[in-house]
Amino acid sequence: MAETSGGEVLARILQAEGVEKVFGIIDGTYFGFYSALHRLGIEIVTPRHETSAAHMAGAYARLTAKLGVCMASNGPGVANLLPGLVVEQAEGNRVLAVTSCRRPQIVYPDRGGAYQAFDQVGTIKRISKWSEAVVSFDRVAELGRAALRQCHEGRPGVVHLDVPETIMNGKFKQSVHTWQPHEYRRTEAIPPRADQVQKAAEMLSAATAPMIHAGSGVIHARAFRELKRVADLLQAPVTTSWAARGVLSERSELAVPMWHVKLNHAVRNDADAALILGSRLGETDWWGKPPYWRPAPEQATIQVDVDGAILGANRPLALAVLADIRLFLDALAERLESCSINRDERRRRVQKYRRAVATERARLDEKLQDLAVPMNPAHIAHACQHAFPEGTVLVADGGNTAIWAMFFHELRVPNTLLSTFKFGMLGAGVAQALGAAVARPEQPVCCIIGDGAMGFHPQEIETAVRNGLQVVYVVVCDRQWGMVKMNQQFALKPVKTLIRKSLGPDETIKADLGEIAFDRLAQAMGAHGERVADPRELPAALKRALDSGGPAVVHVDVDPVKHMWAPGLVHFKDMHQEPKGR
Ligand SMILES: Cc1ncc(C[n+]2csc(CCOP(=O)(O)OP(=O)(O)O)c2C)c(N)n1
């Protein structure tokens, strides 16, 4: 009988699942696993820090709708993986982490004094959907299947399987039959019940002013076309969670862009019926509460989600639907075709919203007239939008940098935005951009990132070079922790901050950073580097970066005071309080 290793058994399960890429750093303790991946033609994409592997897997999963797989080795490798797992769980990306651990005789339970060992499962259990350890070769396949079942149930997030080195690498005289996914997990999307679709259609047709709020669930369900069809049939305005921006192109008459925060509040208060799709109505959705939303008794709320634990968690519902969002919207559209709906009346209301968007846009765009050097940060996302092809994935990272990017970028194509909207993790964007480039190799990726954020993981520029990933990092350099400095100035001397716009260098606490010449850092790693401070020169610098055909870094010097006064900060501050309404 042929011999096989635990690592090989797992690799075969991943192969049956259609996994094509695994992100992680190699180590002897799971040679049996990654050498089997390699043999089976599954590519191992190797960053320079394990947390990057988690973000690459998460970004890849979100953009492709496939499973994102990362791996890390026992002790330090897993310790480095942890922050990435925390973030990917928060963002709700479908990630499977496979790790090695020391032999079970010394770690389960911990004997004390074992080398490169800590309670990996105990730790990851607290920060993920599911985490288990394999304790004998006989259970590798069964637990591998259990992990994959968990990956595909409920809200997407992180699932973890810990496998001892002795099982990963050991040779066992046992033939293991690999099951096909449909033999051990649900592979069909959950269909909605006809009576619920009917009820939803009645409620939404009868309403005077229905609205739709879309969360990341719409991205995971790939329901972009269906969402557009239902919104058109209902003539309902569509707001989104921050993470789901662009699920309906922001060029659509019905889209309510996230940067017009006051309009989002107005739409949510005007509506007498709300269809909530794949969103938890979390803090960045203002918890679905007044005064940001109309009180629930006056707004019939329908919530659709694949995860029953989310339904009605933050807002009382008129109808709770456990179903796949795409199948639900498809069935709803069929129903709505035969409903009588006063679309003219609704259209008038929506046009009013569109006019409000245009007015606010014109007000914001006044900043683009400012041609002072170093530049006003408003230029950056605006120039990137023009320089990169339509449909380019934008990754936004940093404090005020991400806010500026959100206010000056229009989401025209669904699922082309990545950030850490739920966790605000500085530096995660560096690797998210790499994962995006692996997911969409035919396009460049644009990553607009703060100088503080980029400083967490600049070594990954070399990962882009080595793997031929065309990421253009546009590093916004104000030489400060801009967002926090602004906050701090108001805490220290609010009146002086308002009058002078900023405090002197000795009046703030540890808010300034030294300079890193990111263009030269890029060149040192074999990437293209540019540096620009004049807004008139930014388009040409971006074009040269793109024309280089490979990874590039554009170091952009911005006016540090203007940069601190990012738009919309007051809303961001408000959001940190519990809404007053009930
Ligand atoms: C990993 C991490 N550490 C700390 C913070 C707290 N924090 C939020 S914004 C910010 C400053 C960001 O500086 P930078 O990336 O340069 O962006 P800027 O605000 O200057 O545009 C900090 C420290 C965080 N969000 N993430």
Ligand SMILES: [Mg+2]
């Ligand atoms: Mg900064």
